[in-house]
Amino acid sequence: MPPIPNSSFASGPGYRIIKLGSRALARAESVLIGLGIKPRHLNVLYLVAANPSLSQREISVELGVDPNIMVTIIDDLEREGLAVRERSTADRRRHVVVVTAKGKQVLEDGVKALAQGEKDFFAALNADEREKFYQMCGKLLGM
Amino acid sequence: MPPIPNSSFASGPGYRIIKLGSRALARAESVLIGLGIKPRHLNVLYLVAANPSLSQREISVELGVDPNIMVTIIDDLEREGLAVRERSTADRRRHVVVVTAKGKQVLEDGVKALAQGEKDFFAALNADEREKFYQMCGKLLGM
DNA sequence: TATTGTTATACTCTATAACTATA
DNA sequence: TATAGTTATAGAGTATAACAATA
Numbered sequence: 001m002p003p004i005p006n007s008s009f010a011s012g013p014g015y016r017i018i019k020l021g022s023r024a025l026a027r028a029e030s031v032l033i034g035l036g037i038k039p040r041h042l043n044v045l046y047l048v049a050a051n052p053s054l055s056q057r058e059i060s061v062e063l064g065v066d067p068n069i070m071v072t073i074i075d076d077l078e079r080e081g082l083a084v085r086e087r088s089t090a091d092r093r094r095h096v097v098v099v100t101a102k103g104k105q106v107l108e109d110g111v112k113a114l115a116q117g118e119k120d121f122f123a124a125l126n127a128d129e130r131e132k133f134y135q136m137c138g139k140l141l142g143m
Numbered sequence: 144m145p146p147i148p149n150s151s152f153a154s155g156p157g158y159r160i161i162k163l164g165s166r167a168l169a170r171a172e173s174v175l176i177g178l179g180i181k182p183r184h185l186n187v188l189y190l191v192a193a194n195p196s197l198s199q200r201e202i203s204v205e206l207g208v209d210p211n212i213m214v215t216i217i218d219d220l221e222r223e224g225l226a227v228r229e230r231s232t233a234d235r236r237r238h239v240v241v242v243t244a245k246g247k248q249v250l251e252d253g254v255k256a257l258a259q260g261e262k263d264f265f266a267a268l269n270a271d272e273r274e275k276f277y278q279m280c281g282k283l284l285g286m
Numbered sequence: 287t288a289t290t291g292t293t294a295t296a297c298t299c300t301a302t303a304a305c306t307a308t309a
Numbered sequence: 310t311a312t313a314g315t316t317a318t319a320g321a322g323t324a325t326a327a328c329a330a331t332a
Contacts (some may be wrong), residue, residue, distance in 0.1 A: 004194050004205050013273070014167050014261045016280040018182075021164010023284075024157050051147050057313060062147050066301070071315060085314095093308045093313040118157045124282040130156070136276050137159040139267040141166075200290060212323070214292060228291095236290040236331045 024121060031117040035106050036080060040065070042114070044073055045082060045107040048097050055094040056085075082106055167264060174260040178249050179223060183208070183216055185257070188225060188250040191240050198237040199228075225249055 028039045037045075043063055048054055054062075060070045074097060077083040082103035088094035099107065122130050171182045180188075186206055191197055197205075203213045217240060220226040225246035231237035242250070265273050 004190070004197070004201070012257070012261070013277045013280070014171060014257060014264065016277065016284060016286075017160075017167040018164050018171070020280055020283055021161050021167070024160040024164070028157055028161070047147070054147070055313075058147070067314070068302090068316080069300070072299095091309070091313085095314065114155075114157060118155070121157065122283065124285070125279060129279055129282075132275070133279050134156045134159065136268060136272055137156070137163055139272075140163055140265065141159060142267070143159075198290075209324070210291070211293080211325090215322095234290085234332070238291065 027117050027121055028114060031113040032110055035110050035113070037076070037082070037106065037110065040073055041077060041082070042107065042110045044070075044077065044097070045099055045103055046111070048083065049099045049104060049107055052098070053096050055088065055096055057094070059097065077103065080106075170260050170264055171257060174256040175253055178253050178256070180219075180225070180249065180253065184220060184225070185250065185253045187213075187216055187220065187240070188242055188246055189254070191226065192242045192247060192250055195241070196239050198231065198239055200237070202240065220246065223249075 025039070032038060032042060044059060047059060047062060056070050056074060057067060059065075060067045063070075065073070074083065074085065074095075077097075078085065080102075081100060083097050083099050085095040086098055088096050122133075125133060168182070175181060175185060187202060190202060190205060199213050199217060200210060202208075203210045206213075208216070217226065217228065217238075220240075221228065223245075224243060226240050226242050228238040229241055231239050265276075268276060
């Protein structure tokens with residue numbers, strides 16, 4: 001098959017960002033596979049480890065994830081022994097999520113794996129470019 | 144609920160790109176809603192309009208989309224009257240995809256809508272930053 | 287036998303709403 | 310009655326494999 005010119009919108013800025021985001025997500029997923037979790041699980045572990053005694057509702061709101069999806073994420077974490085639900089004594093409707101020792105280890109390993117993955121991902125940029133790129137991403141996100 | 148510190152990895156470069164890509168895709172989808180198509184349909188229209196007499200197989204390979212998914216995309220385009228399948232006379236296994244007049248109009252409108260959407264999306268960056276950002280995205284994609 | 291397009295199937299992710307238990 | 314968590318359901322998206330027509 002001969003080369004096809006004007007093959008897609010991949011040349012436009014919008015599509016470059018979409019493709020880049022898709023690749024970054026794929027990389028994050030792949031570096032976490034060995035730990036048996038996905039980025040969303042690590043997000044929850046990270047949030048809960050840094051902020052003990054959060055309820056599922058609070059985690060949902062903070063991460064912008066629907067509560068019914070949070071149920072499945074925490075089901076996963078419990079099944080893998082990375083976190084446990086504990087009834088709040090003050091309000092027995094609330095499920096406080098607690099990270100286990102194993103969960104803390106996986107969190108630490110996951111953060112390291114992600115950092116290494118990002119290093120590879122940004123290898124094509126020098127330190128100065130990386131910093132500028134990071135700042136511009138923040139601007140585009142309104143941060 | 145009081146503010147939660149260290150809320151997520153959203154502060155890291157990897158997660159910024161993932162979020163940015165997700166937003167860019169959402170924006171592209173929203174600006175195309177009025178035309179009754181999604182970005183993937185516009186990608187096919189764009190590719191086929193620029194390269195007449197491509198078969199479904201060639202479109203699939205070029206866009207990196209599985210052939211069975213390409214079937215549904217072209218089903219959509221036919222249902223909307225934007226493209227038609229034509230049997231290749233040389234090889235009757237091949238379905239050559241042809242953009243209709245209506246398809247060309249939708250393609251033109253879609254490209255304009257996307258360009259306007261991107262203008263809004265990148266409003267937080269000045270012309271110089273936009274160009275640098277675009278170049279860096281290209282580097283990260285290996286382009 | 288190999289290739290093009292199609293269909294079948296299943297699995298993930300997501301969105302909505304109904305349900306329970308507590309308040 | 311309102312809220313936290315759960316469950317049920319359905320819809321998109323996608324990946325794999327089997328299949329029919331044609332080469």
